[in-house]
Amino acid sequence: MQKEIGPIIFIQGENHGKYPFCHSIFIKDSGILIDPASGRENLQQLKDDYHVQEVWLTHWHEDHFLNIDIFDDLPFCISEPDAPPFNDIETLIDFYGIDDDHRDGWRSFFIEEVGYHPRRPSKFLEGDKTLSLDSVTVEIIKTPGHTPGHLSFFFKEPGILLLGDYDLTKFGPWYGDLDSSIDKTIESVKQLQKIPAEIWLTSHETGFFEEAPDKLWDDYLNVIDTREQKLLDLLKSPRKFNEIANACIIYGKAREPRIFYEFGERSHMRKHLEKLINQGVVVRDSEYYVLL
Numbered sequence: 504m505q506k507e508i509g510p511i512i513f514i515q516g517e518n519h520g521k522y523p524f525c526h527s528i529f530i531k532d533s534g535i536l537i538d539p540a541s542g543r544e545n546l547q548q549l550k551d552d553y554h555v556q557e558v559w560l561t562h563w564h565e566d567h568f569l570n571i572d573i574f575d576d577l578p579f580c581i582s583e584p585d586a587p588p589f590n591d592i593e594t595l596i597d598f599y600g601i602d603d604d605h606r607d608g609w610r611s612f613f614i615e616e617v618g619y620h621p622r623r624p625s626k627f628l629e630g631d632k633t634l635s636l637d638s639v640t641v642e643i644i645k646t647p648g649h650t651p652g653h654l655s656f657f658f659k660e661p662g663i664l665l666l667g668d669y670d671l672t673k674f675g676p677w678y679g680d681l682d683s684s685i686d687k688t689i690e691s692v693k694q695l696q697k698i699p700a701e702i703w704l705t706s707h708e709t710g711f712f713e714e715a716p717d718k719l720w721d722d723y724l725n726v727i728d729t730r731e732q733k734l735l736d737l738l739k740s741p742r743k744f745n746e747i748a749n750a751c752i753i754y755g756k757a758r759e760p761r762i763f764y765e766f767g768e769r770s771h772m773r774k775h776l777e778k779l780i781n782q783g784v785v786v787r788d789s790e791y792y793v794l795l
């Protein structure tokens with residue numbers, strides 16, 4: 504499914520843009536494709552129908568570059584802070600913060616399933632910059648938190664705001680990587696909320712909003728508080744980290760594939776614990792996390 508609004512084409516990703524897919528955006532006259540992970544068929548069709556000239560990424564995650572090999576001959580651009588994972592597979596694994604015991608599993612996943620191979624950006628996209636393209640003025644907005652160099656895009660004349668992975672889904676925000684940040688995620692979402700858009704696009708699930716998603720912004724950020732509250736309830740008794748991870752606060756229950764969900768559960772709980780420790784609400788006493 505494609506939706507065309509002036510110079511912008513929204514390409515709905517396979518399986519509603521759920522992982523490992525996302526929705527793609529194409530800027531017609533400039534031939535710029537953002538996030539080539541909406542499925543091979545969709546993107547092959549786009550390549551047949553239009554003159555694609557350049558690939559941009561909102562950020563470095565694999566569910567945003569899954570099908571980039573279709574455009575291997577084209578320049579590819581990303582923000583500088585999000586570029587290192589494209590140097591080599593080990594840097595990508597480091598960026599996720601995967602521990603030594605799980606690196607082998609993730610390495611084969613990225614190489615065999617995602618088709619990862621190193622690539623060099625032809626230029627860096629700079630945040631807080633306005634570009635005048637042939638048919639549209641685009642504001643590139645730095646929105647760190649999800650990843651350190653995450654970018655959102657505001658296409659001014661049609662008033663279309665691409666939020667990227669601040670995707671307003673029920674699951675809520677992801678801030679599980681080594682350099683993800685809960686505080687920056689909140690700041691970025693609040694910043695995006697203020698932009699005078701008329702259409703809102705996100706990378707996953709619904710993806711296309713013609714009416715202001717007022718309540719969804721709040722619901723989305725409230726997920727962070729709900730996760731924190733559940734953790735605080737759990738910490739009414741001192742807990743070891745494994746007990747905290749096994750409480751499945753993020754995903755609700757143990758899910759398959761385990762390697763994927765366990766990582767998400769553990770990495771998000773680490774971020775919440777870090778935040779609570781910094782706030783002086785929780786301390787670590789040898790193996791136990793203790794509420795003060």
Ligand SMILES: [Zn+2]
Binds near residue numbers: 562564649668
């Ligand atoms: Zn992402």
